[in-house]
Amino acid sequence: MKNKYRILKIAITVILLGFLLSFSLKKFGGQKITDNKISVKMNEKTPVYFIDEKDIRAIVNKENPSGKVGDLNIPALEKKINSLPAVDSANVYLNLNGKLNLDIKQRVPVFRLNKDGKDFYVDERGIEFPISRTYSHPCMLVTGSVKKDEYEKLAELVGKIDKDDFSKKYFIGISKDNNGDYNLLTSEGNYKVEIGDLDNIDLKVKGFKAFVEKYLVYQDPLKYNMISIKYQNQIVTTLNPYFKGNDSILKVGKLELAKVPPTTAGKNTEAKLKIAEVKKETKKPSSTSKKPKESTKPKAVTKPKAKETKKTEKKTTATKPKTKAKVKIE
Template sequence: MEFKKFLKYLLFVVIVIGLGFLYSFSSARNLQKKIGEPVIEFSQGDNNFLTHSMVNKLLIQNEETIKNKAKSKVNLYGLENRVLKNPYVESAAVFLTVDGQLKTIIKQRTPVARIIEKNDSYYIDKQGVKVPLSANYSARVLLISGIQNDAQIKEILPLVSFILKDNFLQKEIVGIDKSDVNEYQFAVRSGDYKIDFGNLTEVDIKFKKLKAFYNKAFDDKTIQNYKAINLKYHNQVVCTK
């Protein structure tokens, strides 16, 4: 009986060693497996700013393409960081699949406005991150002038967010101009008149006044009679013809 137990124990040890050897051999072969053509996916929307070929260039390692490299030679962390440094990329994941494909999933930044300065122009996303203009794509977004620094970008973001969340305002307001005294004026789609919004206090109340005025002005077709609509005064809309 003791001898049978010994044989069973010995057989168990041999099986464990054999499985360990097979696993090590398989892992070694897997690490030496060559990588095929990289697979690139763009999540949550179209690849407006970046193309597949542009991402492929970001995946170049030591001036060599990733294709046909051994899996063990690929620095996934370094590749992911390289992709994330691109100003059009909001998030990225670079990983190897079981069958040896290098896969990259990218979420691009979504511009919400275009800042126009005297000597520069760029987009900002919903976090206020600056996004350079692109030769591949021109986004139809709010045009904002009068912004001079990052603090002013942060200040105007809640106003931009409010406009974009409202279906009517998003279609109607096409431009925002900030004055030197921190007051804002809107350019609109429905006419050549301007909307004097004032400072960024009571934002929701001012927009409610504007919508109420619009309901009447569009209904009686008098909207084109005005050159300016002023929302700065409490409980009233003052119009200039």
């Protein structure tokens, strides 16, 4: 009998608790979510304003027209906010006092990419999202056909530039040319810094920094058209042809190029001087008058002809020749 009384007491207690709970839930569900009971927090380290509190409140009112707690579908509301392109993450929850909390983290652009005539932002994780009509975030501008698998490395490069005072002062943009090489656009002069691929960025920027501090600071920034640091352990510069100070250097370069004759296939047309073999003729002593056989003027002969001589000829090796050397131009 005692057991029956205990079971009956437990059953009555559960029924009472269920009744009270249902009554409380009904009362709680009938509460209105007023504007002062909606708390919106933006949790970005870098402040951005792609969406504001007003936009979030409008979404809440649209998803819950009645404004009652019982009619609010929290998972659906959270999914709706997360679907916004500029939102990185959203967390929606209710307090026991009926206060609706929305913790939102927006995407922070690392660079703005102009690709195929379209502009959009890219965050640190390499995710694209469209630009806003009401807000423009200050960030690095990148142009060219950048592949999606390069977004993260490019974002890492921009992050390093933003953290370094020297790089931030010099580099204001990045472009990718048709050869697939990346170039850093500078704030001084009209030159660009060619870095090639996105590997070994720290070493490349360090090399450019050394070049600037030891040499470029003493030069006119308009002197160069390009400074290449893509090669290992060397810096290659290209002069600006429109800078007056480069006229003398460019003229010397043109003269040096003019001295080099064009080459043709199968033949080397360089002028070479060859010293013909000097032969010494032995003569018998005679009392007759000495007359020169032929003039010693060089003749333009394509092929040397061998002459028959009745007298013996000896090649001179160590002794100096008495007769004049013949010069032949091929």
